[in-house]
Amino acid sequence: MGFKRALIGAGIVVSGSVAGSLAEELTIATVNNSDMIIMQKLSSHWEAETGHTLNWSVLEENVLRQRVTTDIATKGGAFDIITIGAYEAPIWGAQGWLNSLDDFGDSYDYDDIFETVRNGLSADGALYAVPFYAESSFTFYRKDIFEAAGIELGDEQMTYDEFKDIVAMVHDPDNGVYGTCQRGKAGWGENMAFVGPLVNAFGGRWFDLDWNPQLTSEAWVNALNYYVDLMHSYGPPGASANGHNENRALFADGKCATWVDATSAAGYIFNPNESSVADKTDFTQAPKQVTDKGTGWFWAWALAVPASSTKVDASKSFLAWATSKEYVELVGESEGWVAAPPGTRKSTYANANYMSAAPFAETVQNSILAANPADATLEPVPYTGVQFVAIPEFQGIGNYVGQQVAAALANQQTVMEALENSQAFAEREMRKAGYIQ
């Protein structure tokens, strides 16, 4: 208890460097996930020490995105603190919609945050959001099934062709185990989160240096044919309706032999109370193909202060506390080390408690360090982002392409039709936005 109090105190000292003197009532908009629920629970420590209070608006990710975009674009000022992702932070920061967060002081230890993560949340050299947790993607696999099939994975990153051969060997639907489960549900944050890095691995890119869409290029055709064939041959039935949650449930229930998805799911898969394969799962990097660039995605949930907030000092004080080293330790001590926010700080991975509680920690760290949003494609591109393109138009384009890909997976159209439709849509949107003539 004494140690816990010391941690809280240390966190408050950090946040105190940017705290205002008057008690403020802050409104925070956030997503609904287990890390944020812990933050909501522990925030009473910060409230007690600073005298400020927090009002929580917890919303589903897509609802939150729409709600916060409306407010921030109109300078509505409904929120003092918002939760945004690695896609929004650089775009909104460059638009002048967010306060820069470079002034938390030395005690905050900016250098402890992974450079990849810091860069992903910055624009024009200024940090516009501070990371709460970060993730990449890697391959979960059933080591018991692999052992039974005589498959041994080396340290070398396998190719997607090798991955497919392995999947074929472990595919056993008669016994309720499908070779692979991958995202099929349409959406730029759903199926395209898997397809984007897959296309990168096949040497593809969304746009060339002049912003011309490249969705009918050979790399896209090869990648999408591979994806559709893989899922038709070795995926579970109805895969086009499966998103992250559905696949996570299938894998945890022992129905999938392999799954390439978010590193943040590891905590759940390795929790024996929630997963029936906790002691039978191992992990390795996401596969490569013609290149190993951009094969694992990069995503971070981060906290930011809108330019329209009138309580900037108090808001920054909370951000400094909730994303500090001391907060990570507080979560580890009070909620268990496996629940500590992953992927943001070097100190988390230097902590022996965390490393022993989370067997996946080192692979997660390597995946996040390997993900480079500024250099994620084989050929040069004018954008940043691994599984997304950091331009405002991408949300619409990504969702449309996601729908076309899902339709191809559901056999409602061919891969070529899906890509031609996507190309036409992307060209229209990019022309409308003035990127191309």
Add this chain to the structure above:
Amino acid sequence: MAREVSKRRKAITTAAAGCVGFLMFFPILWIAILSLKSEGDAIRGPLEILSSNWTLESYGAVQERSNYLKHFTNSVAISFGSTFLGMLVAIPAAWAMAFVPGRRTKDVLMWMLSTKMLPPVGVLIPLYLIFRDTGLLDTRTGLVLVMMLINLPIMVWMLYTYFKEVPGEILEAARMDGATLRKELFYVLTPMALPGMASTVLLVIILAWNEAFWTLNLTAVKAAPLTAFIASYSSPEGLFYAKLSAASIVAIAPILLLGWISQKQLVRGLTFGAVK
């Protein structure tokens, strides 16, 4: 003379109606079942779900994490407030259109209905800016006004239809007996159109209670009703099916209860004037 219905035919019709009723109720039943399971069990196959242990833990978690009473109070204030305000406008409007129609009455009615055809997102930004500038963002007053305005066409149309069923001669007789407009409305028209008015009120309360676009977009914390309460348990990343189901059940329970208690009135009102 009423047509004779055989027992067999009656049994088939009853069974078919029962099946349709069960199909319509099944989603709510399934949500109720999921709400009584652990998160781990809620994602299993249907048979495994039914045979797994029953628990109230999701209700406990929802109660612990959210302030249900605050959301409930907001929902009551917004739905009842907007309906009351709407009726104050809709009754005189429908009376005028039903009993003193002008040349453009039909056009006005159609125009009112056409506003319901506009996609709400089309007016989101202008309305948001108006709310921002008038300080109505995240206030019950703002939501009451919006709900009243979006449901007004339905209220006027329904009341207009009910009022048209009331013989004009009765109102004329009341006027000849010296009734003022207020007395005519309160003591003659209202008792005769009461079933219709009651069903209008009930339907509009239900619509306002369930409305999710405006209530999510124009509120943050203070005025957030039960729709925001439900939305806070939805997530594309993480398992919240049981908690989401529990939140849905406690959110729809009051309106379900209201509908159940008043179903006779509702059906009577909705079929009012259907048999000529």
